Amino acid sequence: MKSTKFAYNPTPEAGFDPFDLNRIAQTWGEMLTLGTEVAKTFAEKGERGEWQNINLDPFNVSGACTDALNHLLQQPEKLTERQFELWRTYRTLWDSALVKMTGGEASDLIGPDKTDKRFKSEAWTKDAVFSFIRQSYLVTAEWLMNMAAESAEGLDPAAARKLAFFTKQFTDAMSPSNFALTNPDVIQATLESGGQNLVRGMKNLLEDLQRGQGMPFIRMTDENAFKVGENLATTKGNVIFRNDMMELIHYAPAGKTTFATPLLIIPPWINKYYILDLKESNSFVKWAVDQGHAVFMISWVNPDASMRDATFDNYVRDGVIAALDAIKKQTGQSSVNAVGYCIGGTLLTMTLAYLKNKKQAARINSATFLTTLIDFENAGDLKLFVDPEQLEALTQRMAETGVMQGDAMKITFSMLRANDLIWTFVVNNYLLGREPFPFDLLYWNSDSTNLPATMHEYYLRHMYINNDLIKPDTIEVCGTPIDIRDIDTPAYFLSTREDHIAPWQATYAGSRYFKGPVTFTLAASGHIAGVVNPPASGKYCYWTAPEKSQSADAWLKSASEQTGSWWPHWQNWIENQGDRRVSAANPASGPLKSLGTAPGSYVKKR
Secondary structure, three states: OEEEOOOOOOOOOOOOOOOOHHHHHHHHHHHHHHHHHHHHHHHHHOOOOOOOOOOOOOOOHHHHHHHHHHHHHOHHHHHHHHHHHHHHHHHHHHHHHHHHHHEOOOOOOOOOOOOHHHHHHHHHHHHHHHHHHHHHHHHHHHHHHHHHHHHHOOHHHHHHHHHHHHHHHHHHHHOHHHHHHOOOOOOOOOOHHHHHHHHHHHHHHHHHHHHOOOOOOOOOHHHHHHHHHOOOOOEEEEEEOOOOEEEEEEEEOOOOOOOOOEEEEOOOOOOOHHOOOOOOOOHHHHHHOOOOOOOOEEEEEOHHHHHOOOOHHHHHHHHHHHHHHHHHHHOOOOOOOEEOOOOHHHHHHHHHHHHHHOOHHEEEEEEEOOOOOOOOOOOOOHHHHOOOOHHHHHHHHHHHHOOOOHHHHHHHHHHOOOHHHHHHHHHHHHOOOOOOOOHHHHHHHHHOOOHHHHHHHHHHHHHHOHHHHOOOOOEEOEEEEHHHHHOOOOOOEEEOOOOOOHHHHHHHHHHOOOOOOEEEEEEOOOOOOOOOOHHOOOOOOOEOOOOOOOOOOHHHHOOOEEEEOOOHHHHHHOOOOOEEEEEOOOOOOOHHHOOOOOOHHHHHOO
């Protein structure tokens, strides 16, 4: 393969003369001024005493690292062998780089990877220097990951997963694409603008620090480009019920008739409901209305310190049960088809078991679970953030504020996909000095919510740590012990193959506890994109199988791939649950007085 020297051809910004020393001095002066402001912002945080009680090891990684190092030191011959292997690889790589730098031809040790967005610039492969930087980084990162895997052989599984995860976090952070002097795109932008990209980047950093009061809350999108109720969450409807926990939205029907059984959507309260009603083109709510459903949506309140003692009982009683009561008054129907998304599906599971115990199971005709964990034994990388020690520290922090701050949750979820949700924006916003691109999904992702302290501590302890939901009569709902094995409501489970929050193998395991009929469907993509996939988009695919299997892997082997969105497949399933058409109810003039138009007021609280 012939190596072509990458030529920098800067296109100077208007009015910029690369030999204008006054302009260069002015740029450096701006950088120093902004740098002083950044340092001042950090210092002010220290003066408030906010640095004093920071836990330097919040994820308890040090213990796993120490044990892994001791394991390696007990095998010095293996450590020496791995070091020599790395040295030999470096030698081969360096020889290849020397040939290219002197105008010769040499093959890359590691070729370009189109799926790795960090190195999409042609300079990473065509320029000998940057090709060497890229390949040496990838070689080192792979070596570190392999060493972490080998050294974890003597650790318990939880510690081994933690070591692997945080080694990956470290290698992602150290990517040469994240540093100005080793990123060819940043160098090019600096030459073109005379360093103004770095000035703009420093301004962006300062704004993020000031917005986060000393912590850099990175903007992922242009937050001025969207407004809930104007270009997001625009499906027509009315708020027909409100209490301290939630507002209930009744959406306007698409025609003169609807299915008799209303559709109640129970969204997660970790984020806001409008992920299912972003724009008309990708709104599940609008699509469901157009299919003929009488759609109702719970919009959870964004809690503050006054709700510190709210529990799962409140979310069941004042959330789902209150919604069922309101829907019955509004439509006259005593049963609904319920849809629970993520933790909303976990809540739906608890409600189903509670209603079954109370001999009221008929209030929910069918249940749909979107990327829902019920069995938390193998709940993925999120479990790495939850152990007894971390929970104790978190509980102490929540005791001061009464809530789990939404921004802290956002950082945790971003760490699960650090390259896409952290480092991409560090490079774009701070090094290239660009404004983030307007993106509705990332706006929703940044519109985070708080979590009540008592509820959140209970959720982490009884679900992630103890996995109590699958244990008969261990969890109580409103004073009633529940057993999810009693649930016989027809259920539809939708999971996504690349889910980093609710791994599909774990959601499949949860679906096997129900004794009623279960349809399991697996969609391509991840926790959000795999769910919010309208048929018109023509994206992705999904898998179905006629029967349940003993394991997730066995199910996948028997499954067949279907093209397009899973939404029509779900619609066909829900119509088969038995229904008829009735005159459509007008949410603006129903038995329950309208309290305002959709999207309501709770969703707008930040």
